Amino acid sequence: MKSIFNHLSASIAVLLFSILLFASCATTQEITYFQDQPLEGFEEIDFNTDIVYKTNDKLSIIVSSIDPQAARPFNLPTTYEGQSEIITQGSTKMQTYLVDQNGFIEFPVLGQIKLGGLSRTEATELLKTMLKEYLKDPIVNIRLINFTVTILGEVRNPGTFILEDEKISLPEALGHAGDLTIQGKRDNILLIRENNGKKKYAVLDLTSIDVINNPNYYLTQDDVIYVAPNKAKIRSSTYNQNTAVVVSALAVLVSLTAIIVK
Numbered sequence: 001m002k003s004i005f006n007h008l009s010a011s012i013a014v015l016l017f018s019i020l021l022f023a024s025c026a027t028t029q030e031i032t033y034f035q036d037q038p039l040e041g042f043e044e045i046d047f048n049t050d051i052v053y054k055t056n057d058k059l060s061i062i063v064s065s066i067d068p069q070a071a072r073p074f075n076l077p078t079t080y081e082g083q084s085e086i087i088t089q090g091s092t093k094m095q096t097y098l099v100d101q102n103g104f105i106e107f108p109v110l111g112q113i114k115l116g117g118l119s120r121t122e123a124t125e126l127l128k129t130m131l132k133e134y135l136k137d138p139i140v141n142i143r144l145i146n147f148t149v150t151i152l153g154e155v156r157n158p159g160t161f162i163l164e165d166e167k168i169s170l171p172e173a174l175g176h177a178g179d180l181t182i183q184g185k186r187d188n189i190l191l192i193r194e195n196n197g198k199k200k201y202a203v204l205d206l207t208s209i210d211v212i213n214n215p216n217y218y219l220t221q222d223d224v225i226y227v228a229p230n231k232a233k234i235r236s237s238t239y240n241q242n243t244a245v246v247v248s249a250l251a252v253l254v255s256l257t258a259i260i261v262k
Contacts, residue, residue, distance in 0.1 A: 032228050033153065034190055034201075050119040051144055051166055051221065055103065058096040058145040059115070061127070065135040074108050074131065096145050109134070120144075120166075149219055151177040153227035154184030169218050170204060170211070173225060180206075183233030191216055192224040 053059065063074040076095040097105040103116020110130055115123045124140045131138035143166070150160045156178030163176065170189065180186060187205045193216070194200075202216045211217060219225075 032234075033226055034192075050121055051147075052117065052119050053099055053103075053115045053123060053144070054221065055099055055101055055116060056146075057099040057116075057221065059099065059105065060096050060141075060143045060145050061107075062141045063127070063131060063135070064139045064141075066137060067135070070135055071138070074110070074134070076108065144221070148222055149173050150222075150224045151227075152225070154181045154229050154233065155179065155227055156181060167218060170216075170225070171206070173219055173223075174227075180227055181233075183229050183236075184227040185230045188228055190226040190228065191219075192226070193220060194222060 061076075063071050065071040076097070097107070099105055099116050103114045104112045105115055107113050107127075110127075113126070113130070115126075118126065120142055124142055127140045127142075128138050131140070147163045147166055147168075148160060149163065149168070151173060152158050155174060158177060161173070161176050163173075165172075170191070174180060187207045189204045189206055191202045191204060192199060193202070202214075204211055204214055204216060
């Protein structure tokens with residue numbers, strides 16, 4: 001009888017081990033994003049830290065000159081307590097220009113102007129040239145209002161962030177997301193960027209000081225950053241939450257078997 005019990009116990013132990021093994025057996029393919037690399041990679045690109053405007057960018061454009069009254073028609077009114085006023089003090093809300101699907105904005109007096117595809121420097125010079133017909137020594141200040149990056153994966157606060165800065169590095173962007181969690185892979189940060197109308201990717205290594213010399217160290221509008229989980233995170237996330245129930249049930253089964261055999 002004792003040998004029968006021992007045999008049953010051994011069989012149950014093997015069954016228990018098998019259940020635990022398969023319950024916790026999952027692969028990186030089930031956890032990690034962007035694995036099949038459908039995009040074309042890039043290492044070196046013609047990267048210019050000057051912003052290049054594109055569709056759906058929101059721009060604040062302020063025109064000034066020696067004669068403030070002469071410059072007034074070339075500025076959008078700001079909203080102040082429900083009224084349209086040309087003021088920049090108090091509780092004001094600056095209206096913005098939206099770059100349309102064809103790259104144009106609708107500018108006061110001057111009409112449609114194509115800024116899509118232009119850098120800030122190029123757009124500023126274009127507007128100055130057009131304004132010189134109306135103003136003496138015009139000053140043009142352009143600012144991108146909706147500089148946006150999306151940060152996913154193993155960071156404390158993933159999400160899409162609209163930033164005030166127009167030039168931001170990868171570590172600074174990660175700081176807005178609360179930094180990487182302890183489970184994030186620091187040597188394999190995936191960057192997805194639209195370059196010349198195509199989505200491309202690059203991988204950056206934050207464990208190396210050389211990352212600051214990477215041409216993609218500074219981000220551009222609408223970049224997507226993904227921090228992959230490390231092996232420890234993958235192992236912990238593959239643990240089947242029902243395993244504890246299975247173990248308890250099998251333990252009860254072993255106890256009952258022992259009682260019956262006795």
